[in-house]
Amino acid sequence: MSAKSCGVTTSALAMTLSSTRPSLLAECDPAGGTLRAGFFQSQITAGTGLYHLAVAERAGEDALAQAFASHLVGIDASSHRQVLPGLTDPAQAPALARTWPALAQVMRVLSDEGGYDVVIDAGRLALESGRLHSTLTPAPLLQGADLVLLVVRGTDQSLALARHMAEPLRNELTERGTGADALGVLLVEDGPRRAHEVSEALRLPVMAALPWEPDTAAYLAGTGRAPRGLKKSALLSSARTALGHLQAAASRRALHQQYPPTIPAPAVLPAPTGSRAPAPQAPVQQVAGVLQRLGQGRVEPRV
Ligand SMILES: Nc1ncnc2c1ncn2[C@@H]1O[C@H](COP(=O)(O)OP(=O)(O)OP(=O)(O)O)[C@@H](O)[C@H]1O
Numbered sequence: 001m002s003a004k005s006c007g008v009t010t011s012a013l014a015m016t017l018s019s020t021r022p023s024l025l026a027e028c029d030p031a032g033g034t035l036r037a038g039f040f041q042s043q044i045t046a047g048t049g050l051y052h053l054a055v056a057e058r059a060g061e062d063a064l065a066q067a068f069a070s071h072l073v074g075i076d077a078s079s080h081r082q083v084l085p086g087l088t089d090p091a092q093a094p095a096l097a098r099t100w101p102a103l104a105q106v107m108r109v110l111s112d113e114g115g116y117d118v119v120i121d122a123g124r125l126a127l128e129s130g131r132l133h134s135t136l137t138p139a140p141l142l143q144g145a146d147l148v149l150l151v152v153r154g155t156d157q158s159l160a161l162a163r164h165m166a167e168p169l170r171n172e173l174t175e176r177g178t179g180a181d182a183l184g185v186l187l188v189e190d191g192p193r194r195a196h197e198v199s200e201a202l203r204l205p206v207m208a209a210l211p212w213e214p215d216t217a218a219y220l221a222g223t224g225r226a227p228r229g230l231k232k233s234a235l236l237s238s239a240r241t242a243l244g245h246l247q248a249a250a251s252r253r254a255l256h257q258q259y260p261p262t263i264p265a266p267a268v269l270p271a272p273t274g275s276r277a278p279a280p281q282a283p284v285q286q287v288a289g290v291l292q293r294l295g296q297g298r299v300e301p302r303v
């Protein structure tokens with residue numbers, strides 16, 4: 001998420017496309033999705049996407065788990081990379097408020113049981129009385145995430161806006177999330193400020209950085225042609241590296257929370273699950289249903 005339009009959607013898509021594991025990009029920006037008209041060039045109708053999950057959830061969690069898979073769009077030939085397209089109208093956002101907790105659970109299952117990298121585009125940060133806004137942000141998704149990245153550019157304007165967001169976000173994750181150490185910065189390298197300056201200004205670690213690369217970004221936004229050697233472009237290569245660092249950071253956190261330092265660690269540690277959250281409560285058959293149906297592609301792959 002960002003304080004203001006810094007490159008959240010572009011960065012999330014770049015990471016989803018470059019993941020070495022199965023990956024899912026959930027476009028959960030309450031202000032509305034841009035992938036449908038952008039990257040997908042209007043190939044996907046309003047009949048597919050996030051809003052329909054709010055409708056399904058009204059019929060029960062089983063219905064949501066079943067509907068989830070049918071609203072995903074494959075973005076590569078193998079359909080190992082999927083997108084859940086976002087809202088077509090910001091007026092739909094209030095309907096999602098009661099759906100976010102169930103969606104958080106489905107995404108947790110995909111990550112922990114399905115081995116997916118789940119990347120969530122949470123849009124812009126909005127606060128009410130110092131807390132995450134209940135309809136203008138997907139607060140439960142952020143509270144349940146392994147890592148929450150504040151996307152900033154290396155410009156003074158971007159840092160000035162982000163500075164006001166760091167403290168409330170830290171508090172939110174301490175009080176209602178998985179802990180303040182889930183929070184870090186994703187730096188989009190536009191502007192003069194380097195990672196150490198960004199980190200100092202926001203008092204947050206820079207957990208990932210992506211280069212400023214207008215051609216590839218324009219392609220991802222649906223406004224430019226695919227650059228030559230897209231997969232080897234600086235943006236996608238760096239996104240792959242960034243994702244690797246983030247996976248490692250998430251695993252370290254999970255392990256730390258499983259075995260806090262005060263408790264002696266066993267001689268042989270089990271493999272990290274990638275999560276510190278409580279075990280998902282979704283019934284096994286629901287989960288199996290979701291995972292089984294994830295292989296469906298719907299549009300011509302663009303990568
Ligand atoms: N790494 C990058 N290199 C070059 N241009 C970029 C990069 N990341 C984003 N951009 C450009 O910045 C603009 C905003 O990006 P994007 O739409 O991803 O931001 P956002 O944070 O999702 O914005 P919003 O809050 O409006 O949804 C776009 O024109 C995009 O092409």
Ligand SMILES: [Mg+2]
Pocket residue numbers: 008009010029034121123
């Ligand atoms: Mg966006």
